[in-house]
Amino acid sequence: MLRRLRQRHPADPLTHIERVPPRAGVPAPWPSWTPEDLRAAYARRGVTTPWRHQAEAAGLAYDRRHVVVATGTASGKSMAYQLPALATLLADPRATVLYLAPTKALAADQLRAVAALEIEGVRPACYDGDTPRAEREWIRRHSRFVLTNPDMLHHGILPGHAQWSGFLRRLAYVVVDECHVYRGVFGSHVAHVLRRLRRQCARYGRAGGPTFVLASATSGDPAAAAGRLTGLPVAAITEDTSPRAGVTFALWEPPLLPPDPSAAGPEPAGGSDLTQVRRSALRETADLLADTVAAGVRTLAFVRSRRGAEVVATSARRSLDEAVPGLGDRVAAYRAGYLREERRELERALLHGDLLGLASTNALELGVDLIGLDAVVICGYPGTRASLWQQAGRAGRSGQEALAVLVARDDPLDTYLVHHPEAVFGTPVEATVLDPANPYVLGPQLACAAAEAPLTPADLDLFGDGAKEAVEALVEAGALRQRPTGWYWRHRERPAVDLRGEGGAPVCVVEAATGRLLGTVDGGSSHFLLHTGAVYLHQGVSYVVDALDLDDGCALVRPEEPDWSTHARDVTALSVVSVRSYVDAGPVGLFLGEVDVTSQVVSYQRRRIATGEVIDTRPLDLPARELRTAAVWFTLSPESLTAAGVDPADVPGALHAAEHAAIGLLPLVATCDRWDIGGLSTAVHPDTEAPTVFVYDGHPGGAGFAERAYGMAASWLRATRDAIAECGCEAGCPSCVQSPKCGNGNNPLSKPDAIRVLDVVLANLPE
Numbered sequence: 001m002l003r004r005l006r007q008r009h010p011a012d013p014l015t016h017i018e019r020v021p022p023r024a025g026v027p028a029p030w031p032s033w034t035p036e037d038l039r040a041a042y043a044r045r046g047v048t049t050p051w052r053h054q055a056e057a058a059g060l061a062y063d064r065r066h067v068v069v070a071t072g073t074a075s076g077k078s079m080a081y082q083l084p085a086l087a088t089l090l091a092d093p094r095a096t097v098l099y100l101a102p103t104k105a106l107a108a109d110q111l112r113a114v115a116a117l118e119i120e121g122v123r124p125a126c127y128d129g130d131t132p133r134a135e136r137e138w139i140r141r142h143s144r145f146v147l148t149n150p151d152m153l154h155h156g157i158l159p160g161h162a163q164w165s166g167f168l169r170r171l172a173y174v175v176v177d178e179c180h181v182y183r184g185v186f187g188s189h190v191a192h193v194l195r196r197l198r199r200q201c202a203r204y205g206r207a208g209g210p211t212f213v214l215a216s217a218t219s220g221d222p223a224a225a226a227g228r229l230t231g232l233p234v235a236a237i238t239e240d241t242s243p244r245a246g247v248t249f250a251l252w253e254p255p256l257l258p259p260d261p262s263a264a265g266p267e268p269a270g271g272s273d274l275t276q277v278r279r280s281a282l283r284e285t286a287d288l289l290a291d292t293v294a295a296g297v298r299t300l301a302f303v304r305s306r307r308g309a310e311v312v313a314t315s316a317r318r319s320l321d322e323a324v325p326g327l328g329d330r331v332a333a334y335r336a337g338y339l340r341e342e343r344r345e346l347e348r349a350l351l352h353g354d355l356l357g358l359a360s361t362n363a364l365e366l367g368v369d370l371i372g373l374d375a376v377v378i379c380g381y382p383g384t385r386a387s388l389w390q391q392a393g394r395a396g397r398s399g400q401e402a403l404a405v406l407v408a409r410d411d412p413l414d415t416y417l418v419h420h421p422e423a424v425f426g427t428p429v430e431a432t433v434l435d436p437a438n439p440y441v442l443g444p445q446l447a448c449a450a451a452e453a454p455l456t457p458a459d460l461d462l463f464g465d466g467a468k469e470a471v472e473a474l475v476e477a478g479a480l481r482q483r484p485t486g487w488y489w490r491h492r493e494r495p496a497v498d499l500r501g502e503g504g505a506p507v508c509v510v511e512a513a514t515g516r517l518l519g520t521v522d523g524g525s526s527h528f529l530l531h532t533g534a535v536y537l538h539q540g541v542s543y544v545v546d547a548l549d550l551d552d553g554c555a556l557v558r559p560e561e562p563d564w565s566t567h568a569r570d571v572t573a574l575s576v577v578s579v580r581s582y583v584d585a586g587p588v589g590l591f592l593g594e595v596d597v598t599s600q601v602v603s604y605q606r607r608r609i610a611t612g613e614v615i616d617t618r619p620l621d622l623p624a625r626e627l628r629t630a631a632v633w634f635t636l637s638p639e640s641l642t643a644a645g646v647d648p649a650d651v652p653g654a655l656h657a658a659e660h661a662a663i664g665l666l667p668l669v670a671t672c673d674r675w676d677i678g679g680l681s682t683a684v685h686p687d688t689e690a691p692t693v694f695v696y697d698g699h700p701g702g703a704g705f706a707e708r709a710y711g712m713a714a715s716w717l718r719a720t721r722d723a724i725a726e727c728g729c730e731a732g733c734p735s736c737v738q739s740p741k742c743g744n745g746n747n748p749l750s751k752p753d754a755i756r757v758l759d760v761v762l763a764n765l766p767e
Contacts, residue, residue, distance in 0.1 A: 013252050013253050013254060013255055013284075014250055014251065014252055014253075015252070015253050015418045015419060016250070016251040016418065016421040017248065017249070017250050017251075018248075018249040018250075018251075018421065018424075019246070019247075019248060019249075020244075020248075020249060021246055022243070022244060022245050022246040023240075023242075023243060023244040024243055025051055025241060025242050025243035026051060026052045026241035027049045027050070027051060027052065028050055028051065028052040028054070028055035028056075028241075029055070030049065030050065030055075031055055031059055031062065031083070033062055033087060034083065035087055035090045035091070037119065037120075038083070038087055038090060038117075038119065041117040041118060041119055042079075042117070044118075045116060045117065047079070050076075050079055050083065051075070051076055051241045051242045052239075053069065053071055053075070053080070053237050053239055053241045053242070054069075054076050054079045054080045054083070054242075056237050057069040057080035057081075057213070057237040058079070058081075058083040058084045059084075060235055060237070061080075061081065061084040061085075061173070061211055062083075062084040062087065062088070064208070064211050065211070065235055066211060066212040066213070066214075066226075066230065066232050066233065066234045066235065067212075067214070067234060067235045067236070067237060068179065068214035068215070068216055068222045068223060068225075068226040068234050068235070068236050068237070069081075069213075069214070069215055069216070069236075069237045070215075070216040070217070070218055070219055070222035070236060070237070070238050071218065071237070071238065071239075071240035072217070072240045072242075072244065072389065072393060073217065073389065073390050073392075073393020073394065074242070074393055074396070075242040075244075076242050077177075077215040078110065078113060080215065080237070081099075081175045081177075081213040081215060082113075082114065084173065084211075084213070085097045085145070085172070085173045085213070086114075086117070086119055086122065086145075088172050088173065089119070089121070089122055089144055089145065089172075090119065090121075092172070093121060094170050095144070095170055096144045096145070096146070096167050096170045096171050096172065097144065097146070097171070097172060097173045098153075098167075098171060098174050098175070098197075099145065099146065099147040099148070099175040099177065100148060100149060100150055100153065100174070100175065100176050100177065101148075101149055101177045101178065102149065102150070102182070103149070104126075104129075104343070105343060106177060106178065107126050107128065107147045107148065107149060108126060108344070108347070109347075110147055110177070111124055111125070111126050111147050114145055114147075121144070122144055122145050123142055123143045123144055124143065124144075124145040124146075124147065125138075125139045125143040125145070125146060125147070126146075126147045126148070127139050127143075127146050127147070127148045127152060128148055128149055128151075128152045129151075129152065140163055140164055140167065141166075146167070150182075150189075150190045150193050151499055151500075153193055154189075154448070154497070154499055158193070158196050158197065158200060158452055159448075159451070159452060161200045161204075161453075165204050168200055168201050168204045169201075169204040169205055170206070171210045173210055173211050173212075173213060174194070174197065174210045174212050174213070175212075175213050175214075175215070176194070176212060176213070176215070176226075176229070176230075177214075177215045178215060178216065178217070179214040179215065179216045179225070179226060180216040180217050180222075180225070180386050180432050182229055182432070182434065183432045183433050183434050183671050183703075183704075184434060184671075184672065184676060184697075184699065184703035184704060184705070185438070185440075185441060185500075185699040185700070185703045186499060186500050187229065187432065187433075187434035188434045188435050188436050188438050188441040188703070189441055189500075190499065191228060191229045191230070191434060191436040192436060192441065192445035192448075192449075192463065193445070194229065194231070195231050195445075195449075195462050195463055195464075196448065196449050196452065198230075198231070198462065199453075199459060199462060200452065203453060212226075212230050212232060212234070214226045214229070214230070214234065217386045217387075217389065217390045217429075218238070218240075218386065218389065218429050219386050219430065219431060220428055220429055220430055220431035220432075221431045222236045223235065223236035224431070225431060225432040225434070228434055228436060229434065231436075231462065231464065244396075245400055245401055245402055246396075246401050246402070247392065247396060247401075247402045247403075247404055248402070248403050249404045249405075249406070249425075250403070250404070250405045250406070251406050251408070251417070251418040251421060251424070252288075252405050252407045252408065252418070253278075253408045253415070253418045254278050254279040254280065254281055254283075254284040254408065254410075255278070255279055256278055257278065257279055278410045278733075278734075280409075280410070281379050281380055281407045281408065281409040281410070281414075282303070282308055282311050282312055282315070283315065284379075284407050285301050285303065285359075285377050285379035285407050286301075286311070286312045286313075286315035286316045286319070286359075287315075287316075287319065288377045288405060288407065289301045289312060289316040289331065289359060289377055290315075290320050290323075290331075290357075292357065292374075292375050292377070293320060293327070293330055293331055293356045293357040294320060294323060294324070294327065296356070297356075297374045297375050298353070298356050298357075298373050298374045299356070299357045299358075299373070299374065299375040299376070299377060300350075300357075300358050300360060300373055300375075300376050300377075300394050300395070301358070301359045301360070301376075301377040301378075301379060302360060302362065302377070302378045302382065302391045303360070303361060303379045304361070304380045304382070304409075305361065306361055306537075307529075308379065309333045309334065309359045309360055309361050310333050310359075310537035310538070311537065312333070312359040313331055313332055313333035313357075313359040314537075316328070316331045316357060316359065317329075317331050330354075330355055330357060331355065331356065331357040331359070332346055332349070332355055332357075332358055332359075333358070333359045333360070334346045334358050334360040334361070339517070339519065346358070362387065373394055373395045373396070373402075374395060374396075374400065374402065374403065375395050375402065375403040375404070375405070376391060376392055376394050376395045376402070376403070376404045376405070377404075377405045377407060378391050378406045378407065379407050379409070380408070380409040380411065380414060381406065381408070381409070381411075381413055381414050381417055381667070383667050383671070383672065383673040384429075384430050384667065384671045385424065385427065385429045385430060386429045386671070388406070388424070389429070391404075406418070410733065410734035411664055411734060411735065412660075412661045412720070412723045412727075412735060412737070413665055413667055413668060415723060415727060415735040416665065416719060416722070416723040419726065423668065423719075430670070430671045432671055433670060433671050433703070433704035433705065433708055434703075434704060435703070435704045435707075436463075436464055436465075437464060437465045438701040438702060438703075439466060439469075439470055439473075440628075440699075440701030440702075441701060442463065442466050442467065442470045443470040443474060444495055444497040445463070446471055446474060447474060447479055447480070447495040447497070448494070448495050448497055450474075450480055450487055450488065451489040451491075451494050451495055454483075454485060454486035454487060454488045454489075455471065455480070455486050455487040456485075456486045457486075471487055474487075475487065478490065479491070479495075498523075500522070506520040506521065506522055506523060506553065507520065507522075507523060507526040507530055507550075507553050507554065507555055508520055508553060508554050509521060509530065509543075510554055510557070511543070511556075511557060511558070511559070512546055512556040512557060513558065518543070518557070519538055521555070523553070526548065526550070526555070527568065527570075527601040527622050528568040528601060529568075530545050530548050530555040531545065531548055531566075531568060531601060531604060531620050531622065532545055532546070532547060532548055532620065533604060533618060533620075534566045534568070534604065535562060535564070535565055535566045536555075536557055541559060542560060542561050542562070543557035543558060543559055543560065544557060544558055544560045544562065545557050546558055563608060564606040564607055564608055564609060564615055565606070565607050565609055566604050567604060567605045568601050568603075568604045568620075569601070569602060569603050569604060569605065569617070569745065570599050570600055570601045570602060571599065571600055571602055572597060572598070572599045572678065572680055573598045573599075573680075574595050574596065574597050574598075574631075574680045574685075574694055574696070575595065575596045575686075575687055576593060576594075576595055576687040576688070577593065577594040577595055577596055577628065578594045579591055579592070579593040580592045580593045580630075581593075581710065583713075583765065583766070585764040585765050585766065587636060587639065587640035587760065587764060588634060588636055588637075588640070588764040588765055589635040589688075590632070590633075590634050590710065590713055590765060591633050591634070591635070591710075592630070592632050592706060592710040593630070593631060593633075594628060594629070594630060594631070594702075595628070595629060595630075595631040595694065595696055596626065596627070597626070597627040597628075597678065597680075597696060598625070598626050599624065599625055599627070600622065601620055601622045602619065603617050603618060603619050603620055604620060605617050605618075605745075606618070628700060628701070629696050629697045629698070629699060629700060629701060629706075630696065630697050630701070630702025630705075630707065631694050631695065632694075632695050632696075632706045632707075632709045632710045632713070633688070633692055633693060633694040633695070634693055634713075634717075634761055634765075635688050635690040635691065635692045636690065636691050636757065636760055636761065637690065637691075638651075638690070638691065640760050640764075641654075641756075641760065644756040644757070644759060644760050645753075645756055646753045646756050646757065648683075650750050650753045651683045651691055651753075652681070652682070652683045652748055653748035653749050653750035653753060653754075654750045654753030654754050654756065654757045655681035655682070655683065655691055655692070655693050655754075655757060656681050656744075656748060656749055656750075657732060657736075657737035657749045657750055657751055657753070657754035658693055658720070658724075658737075658754040658757045658758055659679045659680070659695070660679070660737050660738065660742065660746075660749070661720045661723060661736060661737050662679070662693065662695055662716070662717065662720045663677055663678070663679045663695055663739065664720075664723070665716060665719050665720040665723055666695065666709055666716060668716065668719055669708060669709065669715060669716045669719075670704075670705045670708035670709060670712075671705075672703070675698070676697070676699070676705060677695055677696065677697060678695075678698050679693070679694055679695045679696065680693075680694045680696075681693045681694070695709060713765060714762065714765055714766070714767045717758055717761055717762060717765070718762055721759065723736060724736045724737060724751060724754055724755055724758070725755050729751070730751075731749075732746075732750070732751035732754075736751060737749050737751050737754055
């Protein structure tokens with residue numbers, strides 16, 4: 001299939017092909033404690049014996065030891081927790097199990113898997129926001145294997161713990177699936193949700209508390225990450241003994257487009273460079289998806305954004321219908337924000353082969369058993385090597401050879417990776433970054449715990465470092481009242497805490513003419529995606545936003561097919577609050593500390609879809625957002641820049657270009673996405689009194705990314721410098737120093753001077 005794809009592209013877009021050889025499995029006998037009924041149930045599903053890593057992890061869990069199994073995609077991690085959990089449910093008719101998944105699709109998939117075993121008396125059931133209220137009481141009373149997500153545990157189960165007291169009292173196992181997803185602010189929140197769960201189980205009398213079994217993609221130091229997440233000592237099983245089909249993994253760089261002066265639009269900052277315009281990764285992915293579907297190859301295309309998934313599916317359908325009318329119906333989009341009925345129907349259609357191609361966000365990255373897929377196309381590096389291998393592993397599940405293609409976006413990190421394959425295939429998977437001690441997470445979570453039951457001094461040990469100070473701050477703020485028996489929540493309503501740190505409740509997207517709910521967008525993205533005049537895509541249908549009501553959480557839209565797209569622009573101001581750590585390197589200073597960031601979406605551009613030409617810029621009146629967070633920044637003396645050949649007039653463009661590239665390359669050393677972080681550069685910052693480049697976490701209190709950048713500054717900035725220097729453009733392009741999220745329209749930028757800036761930093765900064 002790869003040969004056929006290459007033939008369709010005369011300018012060979014492949015930069016590297018990696019062959020991952022097949023691997024034979026290592027079976028193990030059933031653990032002696034496995035009930036005969038359970039062995040028979042697995043035998044009916046075609047499982048005659050476990051793999052060795054499954055048996056080892058299950059044995060530890062059955063012995064009441066907390067364990068994380070961190071092995072590759074399709075390695076059978078489900079059995080590692082199903083085996084001890086179901087064996088315990090069969091041996092103890094009163095025991096219960098709680099399963100947590102980061103997505104509803106994964107929970108629904110696991111429900112199908114557990115139900116298919118037909119174990120009498122287990123009564124598995126999903127309990128989430130889609131569960132009808134009429135079924136919830138039955139689940140609380142009768143289900144012994146409840147599948148849910150951290151959000152429902154946080155918003156529904158723990159606040160209503162009295163109704164769940166019988167279930168919690170008998171809770172034997174807590175399964176935390178795909179635990180590598182719980183990173184940054186989201187992971188820090190989930191860590192405290194799990195501590196709140198442990199607290200309620202102890203209150204209702206479960207001796208020793210439940211046993212935690214965690215499943216993770218291959219990751220760096222999974223035992224330590226799982227320990228931070230649960231607050232418990234966790235053993236790790238990391239050797240994957242399952243069989244694996246061979247995988248051909250291709251790195252694919254879209255070709256350069258021929259210059260088209262008539263469609264160039266305004267000249268980019270830094271001068272005209274028409275030869276360095278690449279075909280977009282979305283168009284390339286859509287063509288690859290159409291090519292594989294036309295060849296009968298069942299393919300899943302992963303796309304970074306909801307909008308991108310819609311664009312890829314729509315474009316692939318159009319191409320297929322032009323070739324064979326009706327064939328486009330075999331392709332669809334899948335993303336979060338769809339209604340429950342739509343998601344379930346798409347999952348069913350893919351599993352049964354009614355669909356041959358699906359363009360999905362990472363909503364289908366995690367664990368869902370997509371049987372029979374032949375190929376995966378990944379549109380843009382997903383941010384971490386763990387996610388990259390997780391997505392690639394969706395193909396080849398029935399033992400057949402698989403194809404994975406990473407299509408590079410016009411982005412510094414993607415360009416660097418497709419030309420440095422050793423950074424993809426020869427580097428260990430990242431460690432998960434989370435910080436439960438983040439005061440912006442810890443304080444609200446302690447408020448939630450106090451609203452569930454008064455806090456006691458013993459609880460402060462459970463919540464870890466900083467808990468005492470956080471409780472004192474809550475008392476001073478009037479949220480808690482201290483009494484001899486503990487700290488009490490003072491308000492009638494529960495604390496409003498968003499686990500995912502997305503800036504508020506979801507905004508509903510409603511068709512104005514009919515009142516039909518199309519979907520939802522998280523509050524943090526609404527200013528960018530649902531501002532008045534924005535173009536919104538849903539299942540290939542284009543809508544224009546008439547009005548955004550932030551107070552009511554609603555955006556009214558009308559169907560329209562404009563020939564332009566919309567791109568929001570914002571302005572940012574930053575001030576230094578405190579310095580936590582610093583390195584004095586002569587003319588260069590490296591700092592880690594807290595900053596206050598104020599940002600506001602002030603306008604949006606309309607751009608021609610066909611050419612990217614800017615039609616106009618329209619103002620917006622949206623409220624400013626304020627953020628106190630962690631940041632890493634470096635300063636340079638003006639004299640060092642002059643000595644390096646950077647003219648004073650070119651300093652703003654040099655720093656701006658270096659900032660963009662540094663943000664783009666940070667995911668190389670930290671488990672973040674460039675959209676998780678922000679930046680600012682200035683020729684003279686009032687707080688540092690020097691030329692400065694800031695990179696900050698985009699979440700209150702920080703998410704651990706700035707700390708990681710500070711600790712890895714030399715290797716991070718060296719990769720940044722190499723990415724800029726090795727790019728073939730003359731004046732700067734999206735593959736090196738231009739940013740898709742720049743609020744200043746990528747102006748000013750100076751690519752050669754950015755290299756000089758980074759040379760000064762690297763010459764002085766210790767390794």
